[in-house]
Each structure stands twice: as structure tokens, then as C-alpha cells.
Amino acid sequence: xxxxxxxxxxxxxxxxxxxxxxxLTMMLEDQGYQVDTAVNGEAIYKMxxxxxxxxxxxxxxxxxxxxxxxxxxxxxxxxxDIPIIMVSANKDTETIARESGADDFIAKPFDMDVxxxxxxxxxxKSSLIPSI
Amino acid sequence: xxxxxxxKTDGITLDISLNMNQTSTxxxxxxxxxxxxxxxxxxDYAIFTTDIKGIVNxxxxxxxxxxxxxxxxxMGRDSALFFTQEDIDTGIPExxxxxxxxxxxxxxxxxxRKDGSQFWGVGxxxxxxxxxxxxxxxxxxxxxxxxxxxxxEDLKYQxxxxxxxxxxxxxxxxxxxxxxxxTYLNPAATQATGYTLEDIRRKHLHQVIHHHRPNGRDYPLNxxxxxxxxxxxxxxxxxxxxxxxxxxxxxxxxxxxxxxEKKGQLNxxxxxxxxxxxxxxxxxxxxxRVAQQETEAQLGLIALSGMDLHDLMKIAVxxxxxxxxxxxxxxxxxxxxxxxxxxxxxxxxxxxxxxxxTRIEATSETQAGYTLKANGPVIIKNLQKVKxxxxxxxxxxxxxxxxxxxxxxxxxxxxxVLGAHTTxxxxxxxxxxxxxxxxxxxxxxxxxxKKLEEHKDEFLGIVSHELKTPxxxxxxxxxxxxxxxxxxxxxxxxxxxxxMDDQINKLTALIGDLLDxxxxxxGRLRFNEDYFDADDLISEIIYQTQLTTNKHKIIRHGYAKxxxxxxxxxxxxxxxxxxxxxxxxxxxxxxxxxFTEIEDPFIKICVQDFGVGISAEKQPLIFERFxxxxxxxxxxxxxxxxxxxxxKEIVQRQGGKVWVESKKGNGSSFxxxxxxxx
Numbered sequence: 001x002x003x004x005x006x007x008x009x010x011x012x013x014x015x016x017x018x019x020x021x022x023x024l025t026m027m028l029e030d031q032g033y034q035v036d037t038a039v040n041g042e043a044i045y046k047m048x049x050x051x052x053x054x055x056x057x058x059x060x061x062x063x064x065x066x067x068x069x070x071x072x073x074x075x076x077x078x079x080x081d082i083p084i085i086m087v088s089a090n091k092d093t094e095t096i097a098r099e100s101g102a103d104d105f106i107a108k109p110f111d112m113d114v115x116x117x118x119x120x121x122x123x124x125k126s127s128l129i130p131s132i
Numbered sequence: 133x134x135x136x137x138x139x140k141t142d143g144i145t146l147d148i149s150l151n152m153n154q155t156s157t158x159x160x161x162x163x164x165x166x167x168x169x170x171x172x173x174x175x176d177y178a179i180f181t182t183d184i185k186g187i188v189n190x191x192x193x194x195x196x197x198x199x200x201x202x203x204x205x206x207m208g209r210d211s212a213l214f215f216t217q218e219d220i221d222t223g224i225p226e227x228x229x230x231x232x233x234x235x236x237x238x239x240x241x242x243x244x245r246k247d248g249s250q251f252w253g254v255g256x257x258x259x260x261x262x263x264x265x266x267x268x269x270x271x272x273x274x275x276x277x278x279x280x281x282x283x284x285e286d287l288k289y290q291x292x293x294x295x296x297x298x299x300x301x302x303x304x305x306x307x308x309x310x311x312x313x314x315t316y317l318n319p320a321a322t323q324a325t326g327y328t329l330e331d332i333r334r335k336h337l338h339q340v341i342h343h344h345r346p347n348g349r350d351y352p353l354n355x356x357x358x359x360x361x362x363x364x365x366x367x368x369x370x371x372x373x374x375x376x377x378x379x380x381x382x383x384x385x386x387x388x389x390x391x392x393e394k395k396g397q398l399n400x401x402x403x404x405x406x407x408x409x410x411x412x413x414x415x416x417x418x419x420x421r422v423a424q425q426e427t428e429a430q431l432g433l434i435a436l437s438g439m440d441l442h443d444l445m446k447i448a449v450x451x452x453x454x455x456x457x458x459x460x461x462x463x464x465x466x467x468x469x470x471x472x473x474x475x476x477x478x479x480x481x482x483x484x485x486x487x488x489x490t491r492i493e494a495t496s497e498t499q500a501g502y503t504l505k506a507n508g509p510v511i512i513k514n515l516q517k518v519k520x521x522x523x524x525x526x527x528x529x530x531x532x533x534x535x536x537x538x539x540x541x542x543x544x545x546x547x548x549v550l551g552a553h554t555t556x557x558x559x560x561x562x563x564x565x566x567x568x569x570x571x572x573x574x575x576x577x578x579x580x581x582k583k584l585e586e587h588k589d590e591f592l593g594i595v596s597h598e599l600k601t602p603x604x605x606x607x608x609x610x611x612x613x614x615x616x617x618x619x620x621x622x623x624x625x626x627x628x629x630x631x632m633d634d635q636i637n638k639l640t641a642l643i644g645d646l647l648d649x650x651x652x653x654x655g656r657l658r659f660n661e662d663y664f665d666a667d668d669l670i671s672e673i674i675y676q677t678q679l680t681t682n683k684h685k686i687i688r689h690g691y692a693k694x695x696x697x698x699x700x701x702x703x704x705x706x707x708x709x710x711x712x713x714x715x716x717x718x719x720x721x722x723x724x725x726x727f728t729e730i731e732d733p734f735i736k737i738c739v740q741d742f743g744v745g746i747s748a749e750k751q752p753l754i755f756e757r758f759x760x761x762x763x764x765x766x767x768x769x770x771x772x773x774x775x776x777x778x779x780k781e782i783v784q785r786q787g788g789k790v791w792v793e794s795k796k797g798n799g800s801s802f803x804x805x806x807x808x809x810x
Contacts, residue, residue: 017601017604017605019601019602019605020601020604020605020608022605023604023605023608023609023612024608026608026609026612027608027611027612030612030615030616060593060597089596089597089599089600089601089604090593090596090597090647091644091701092658092660094660094701095660108600108601108603108604109600109603109604109606109607109608109636109640110604110607111607111611112607112608112611112612112615
């Protein structure tokens with residue numbers, strides 16, 4: 001094969017609730033995405049390589065403010081282009097989220113279709129092989 | 133009538149010019165009878181004669197009338213009888229005779245009548261000389277002037293009383309003559325002005341005590357109200373002026389002027405005045421206290437209204453400065469570790485001191501720290517003179533002399549301090565301290581309230597997060613399963629999972645409602661407002677809602693065809709609420725209509741159902757919190773009863789209205805309006 005294999009988009013999901021991480025991993029992998037998870041902000045700060053193609057970031061992860069992480073990443077040259085979708089249980093925080101540089105926002109609990117549509121918006125056309 | 137037969141007396145020459153018949157009159161005139169007639173006719177006067185020793189040897193009817201003795205009774209007796217015992221004891225009768233020997237002697241004294249009563253008599257004693265010039269005796273002529281004397285005595289007494297009154301009056305009295313020159317100053321006036329009558333009798337009163345105004349400007353006579361009163365001869369009562377003491381200092385007075393008339397002309401005036409310095413000071417103190425209390429009350433109200441704490445502090449420092457009349461005020465917050473204060477609000481200082489949140493050490497060398505350690509209000513009269521506390525350099529740089537600092541109490545720890553400073557020496561009173569403390573207490577309340585709110589918000593945030601977390605995974609699994617089963621064609625499973633998803637959405641909505649309610653209660657419902665496409669939103673919501681019911685068909689009528697300004701999310705929430713109610717309360721109907729209309733400057737959206745309708749009495753109730761309609765057999769429809777209340781709040785707070793048109797049995801139409809533009 002001479003065609004360059006399209007890269008499977010990698011999504012990093014950051015949330016302090018393991019159940020949500022599990023559910024999201026299942027949901028996104030079903031759609032053919034590659035999923036990495038992080039339960040706290042530290043892991044994201046420490047990221048040096050293997051950056052994801054998109055970050056689903058919970059705004060409040062026990063002790064860490066998701067907005068700080070967002071700002072941090074958007075400031076760094078190597079990470080500033082990674083689309084970040086901020087997730088929050090409180091839909092009123094949308095404005096604050098966007099103010100910290102997030103590309104988009106989604107409220108918990110989110111509708112699967114809504115989330116998937118947003119992902120398609122930010123991730124490059126790729127040969128996703130969804131299983132469902 | 134005539135007393136004949138007694139010793140004749142000669143030597144009296146009476147010069148009587150009578151216009152009578154010459155002959156008979158001459159004859160008459162020559163006779164003793166004539167003279168006696170004359171003497172007798174003068175019965176207002178007691179006229180009697182005595183020998184050289186004072187023994188009475190003639191007596192007239194006047195004497196009888198005045199002295200009470202008849203001629204028989206008195207002839208041959210000593211005229212000393214007529215004197216009082218006191219006078220007799222001091223030898224007055226003899227003195228009188230002695231003095232009369234040298235010519236004539238007149239006197240006024242008490243005399244005694246026959247019956248012992250006394251009268252005031254004015255008498256003239258003349259020596260009687262015979263032709264040879266030898267003194268034979270005396271003539272005494274006396275008049276009863278008791279009444280006159282009494283009147284005089286009365287007058288003197290009146291005068292004495294008046295003098296007593298004026299001398300002892302607490303009000304100051306100055307009498308001025310018709311030219312305005314003082315003729316009398318009572319002791320009170322002297323004390324008030326510092327002048328005695330002697331000092332100022334040659335000067336015009338106005339030039340003495342009224343020549344300038346307190347602001348230093350000249351006070352010309354023609355502007356003086358006292359002068360006006362005199363010229364127009366009208367009095368003034370309860371006037372207010374400012375007089376000048378001898379020392380040059382001014383003092384406020386309440387005064388009255390009473391012009392004194394004599395025969396219709398101005399003869400002078402009485403100026404009565406009272407130094408009201410103390411009264412004015414008391415008035416001022418009272419006014420000040422009232423102002424303080426008003427400020428306390430106002431600030432209390434503002435604090436309760438839930439105003440932003442920062443704004444409240446700004447108002448507080450400004451008001452305290454104005455009411456206390458100090459140049460600088462400040463609010464300092466104590467940092468948690470208790471080592472530093474941070475300035476939170478200030479009045480009178482340079483901009484950047486407040487803006488840069490200057491920090492001040494909480495040691496006992498700073499006023500704030502000192503107050504903290506003293507655990508109570510601290511007043512420093514002169515910062516430049518005390519050794520402790522030295523005060524922060526900022527205070528010294530501003531030339532501060534007097535200060536008053538109070539603690540702003542906190543529930544567990546002191547929040548900080550409220551301070552007031554002046555650059556001139558100032559004696560802060562107990563009232564001032566009480567006022568400052570009252571304001572500090574109001575601030576404490578507001579701060580406590582804010583903390584509580586912050587805790588509440590924090591709590592709400594946590595609750596929201598915690599509740600939605602498990603729901604998020606629940607929903608994710610339900611939706612994934614739904615897709616999988618759909619792919620594999622398990623229709624029933626898909627239906628069941630769809631219903632589960634529905635319920636999850638309901639649960640989510642309920643939590644959302646609860647949170648909204650708490651925000652509305654706390655006045656913290658915030659909107660993300662912007663222009664959005666109305667038709668777009670309506671389509672979206674109708675589509676979503678339609679998915680939840682295959683019993684009802686949602687039919688749309690009318691389009692906005694424009695963008696409107698508002699919170700898209702919240703407006704959507706209202707529409708969802710109305711639609712879900714329509715579905716819920718018309719279980720036997722098969723359609724729901726949605727109308728969109730532009731009624732400038734509003735957009736009107738109505739949701740019509742064909743269900744049971746709402747009776748007139750219940751209509752106003754349904755928008756209230758926790759109200760739930762009961763259905764047939766008293767089944768309560770599920771839900772918390774918050775949807776319409778929240779919808780009402782959302783619509784009203786964006787400037788719109790919400791209402792219902794319904795008739796029992798005929799379905800309902802719920803409508804709401806929103807302003808098209810900001």
C-alpha cells in the first residue's frame with residue numbers, strides 16, 4: 001500500500017470520575033477513536049510528548065481548575081493548537097470556559113450525538129472505523 | 133369759730149389784697165376777727181402758735197383736723213406732743229425750736245395725732261417777733277402729706293423692685309436712649325459682653341457690640357435690625373444675631389427689642405438678649421447625632437439589599453468621612469495569618485494606596501495593630517505626640533494628628549478595622565465612637581453574609597457536580613447500548629433504553645431546576661445574553677421534544693424571521709418547560725401547537741395544548757413555586773412544581789411577561805413575550 005495510513009485521532013479525556021472515564025472511553029472507542037484518560041490535572045501539565053489530537057477537559061477536577069490547565073496549554077507553543085472542549089456540570093460556566101481559551105464547551109450530562117458532532121467538527125477527516 | 137379771749141399775738145403781717153368795699157373791708161381787715169377768719173379758712177393747714185418754750189397758745193381748725201386735738205384739749209400743752217417718741221427721745225422738738233430761733237425752719241417727718249396714729253407732715257416753723265423784735269414764740273404751719281409720701285414710697289419701692297429684677301435677670305438687658313446710646317446694662321449683660329455701662333455710655337450700642345459680622349465683613353448700621361426696630365418703633369421678638377464681646381470674640385444671641393415711647397415719640401429702647409452658644413452647640417450635637425443615626429440606618433439597609441461588598445465598603449468610608457467630618461477613612465482587612473492588614477477601601481488617600489491594596493503590619497506599632505491588640509476602640513488625640521503606637525509611615529506622610537479606630541468584628545475572628553483620621557487636633561466624643569462602631573457592625577454583617585453566600589455557592593457547585601457525575605455515565609451507557617441494539621435490530625431493547633434515556637433527562641432537568649431555584653432565591657441567576665436566531669431555537673426544541681412523544685404532534689405556526697437578544701439556553705429552557713407541560717397535561721390529545729409572532733418591540737411565543745384546561749381560580753397559582761396541578765382522582769402529576777416558576781423568573785428577568793389563557797375543559801395556551809432587542 002502506497003497510501004499513507006490515516007492516523008486514528010487520539011482523544012485525551014480528563015475527568016476525576018473513573019465511571020465517566022470508562023463510559024466515555026467505551027463510547028469513543030466504539031466510534032473508532034483512540035482514547036487516553038487522565039484523572040487529574042498533573043498528568044496533563046507533565047505532558048511532554050504523544051500529545052492528543054483533542055482534549056476533553058473537565059472544568060473541576062478535585063483541586064485543579066480546568067481553566068488553568070486550558071490557559072497553560074494554550075500558552076505553550078507545542079500544545080496551543082490542540083482543540084480543547086471544556087466539560088462542566090454547570091451550563092452557566094460556558095462563558096468562563098471560553099474566556100480561558102477553550103475552543104468549545106459541553107455540559108454534563110451530555111448527549112452522545114451532540115458530543116460526537118462536536119468531535120467531528122474539531123478532528124480532521126480521518127478513516128474512522130466506528131463499530132457502531 | 134373765732135377763738136377770742138386768748139393772748140393776742142402780734143407781729144403777723146398779712147398782706148392781703150382784697151377787692152372789697154373800702155370802709156367795711158378796712159374795718160374788717162383791721163380786726164382780729166379778720167385774721168382769724170383767714171387762718172380758719174385754711175383748714176388744709178394746721179396753723180398754731182406756741183410760746184418760746186413750745187407751749188401751744190393758738191390753734192386752728194386745720195390743726196384740729198390734722199392733729200385731732202380740739203382747742204380746749206391742746207391749749208397750754210407742749211407741742212412736743214406731736215412728735216414721735218423716737219423723735220422726742222432724740223431731742224428733735226428742742227432742736228427744731230432752736231433752729232427756728234435763727235429764722236425759719238422747715239421739715240418733713242412723722243407726727244403723732246391725738247389718737248396715736250401717725251402721719252407724714254411737712255412743716256414750717258417761723259419765729260414770732262414782737263414790735264421790738266423780741267421773739268415771743270413760734271408759728272408752725274403743717275400739712276399732712278402722708279398720701280404723697282406713701283405714693284413716693286410706693287414709687288421708690290417699685291423702682292427698687294424693678295432694679296432688683298433687672299439686676300438679677302438671667303437675660304441680658306441693655307437700655308438705650310433714643311440715639312442708641314446705652315443708659316443701663318444689667319449685670320448679666322455685663323457678664324455676657326465684658327462691658328460695664330461706664331465703658332460704653334458714650335458709644336452707640338451698634339458700634340460696640342454689633343459692628344462686624346462673624347465672617348469679618350463690616351456690619352453697617354443701616355442693616356442692623358435693632359436700629360430698624362427703633363426707627364420704625366416696632367418691636368422684634370426672638371431675633372437671632374451675633375454680638376461681639378469686649379475681647380473681640382463673637383457669640384450668637386437670641387434677642388428682642390422693645391422701643392420705649394414717651395408721648396408718642398421714641399424715647400429709647402430695651403434690648404434683651406441671651407447668649408445661645410450653648411443652645412446652638414446642643415442643636416448642632418443633636419443634628420450630628422441624627423445624621424449619624426440616619427447614616428447607620430441607611431447603610432444597614434444597603435447592606436441588607438445584598439449590594440456588592442466592595443461597593444458597600446466604598447459607600448461606608450465616604451459616608452463616615454462626611455458625617456464625622458474627617459479627612460481620611462479606611463477599611464483594613466486582616467489577613468488569615470494575622471500578620472498583615474490589607475487596605476480594602478479608603479477615602480481621602482492617594483488613589484494608588486487603595487488601588488494597590490497596600491499592606492500594613494499588624495504589630496502594636498501601627499494603629500490598626502494596636503487596636504487589634506487593645507481589642508476595642510482606640511482614640512489617639514495627637515499621633516505626633518504619642519510614643520505608642522508610632523503609626524504607619526503613610527499616616528505620618530499625610531500629616532495625620534487625631535485618629536479613631538474600631539474593630540470590625542467577625543464570627544470567629546476579627547475581620548479588620550475601620551479608621552478615621554484628621555490632620556488637625558480633634559476630640560472624638562463617645563457619640564462618634566458609637567457611630568463608628570455601629571457602621572463597623574453593619575460592615576461585619578455584610579461580610580458575614582457574603583461569606584455565607586460564597587459557601588452556599590461553593591456547596592451548590594459541589595452538589596451540582598456530584599449529582600451530575602453518576603448521571604453522566606448512566607446516560608453514556610444508555611445511549612451507547614441504544615445504538616448497539618439499534619444496529620443489531622433489537623427494537624424492544626432500543627425502546628426501553630430510549631425510555632431510560634428519557635428518565636435520565638428528566639432527572640437532569642429536575643436537578644437543574646433545583647439549582648436554578650437556589651440561584652433565584654439568592655438573586656444570583658445570571659444570563660448569558662446575546663443575539664440568536666429565534667426560529668432556529670424553536671425548531672431545535674420542537675425537534676427534541678417531539679422525540680419524547682409520539683402521541684402528540686407538535687405543529688408550528690408563524691416564524692420570527694429574525695434574531696432576538698437573550699439567553700438562548702434559558703429561553704430554550706422555558707420553551708421546553710411549556711412543551712413538556714403541554715404533553716403532560718393533555719394525555720388524551722393528539723396535537724400541540726406552537727405559535728410565533730412578532731409584536732414590536734416583543735416576540736410572542738405561545739404553546740397551546742388541548743388538555744383539561746385550568747380553572748380561573750387556579751390560573752394565578754400555577755406560576756408559584758411548588759404548585760402542582762392535581763389530575764382526575766387526585767393524582768398529582770410528577771415533577772417538583774418548579775418549572776413554571778422558573779420559567780416565569782427567566783422571562784420576567786429578561787424583560788418579558790408570561791401568562792396563560794385557559795378554560796377548564798378546553799385546553800390551555802401558555803404564552804410568553806421577550807424584548808426583541810437589548
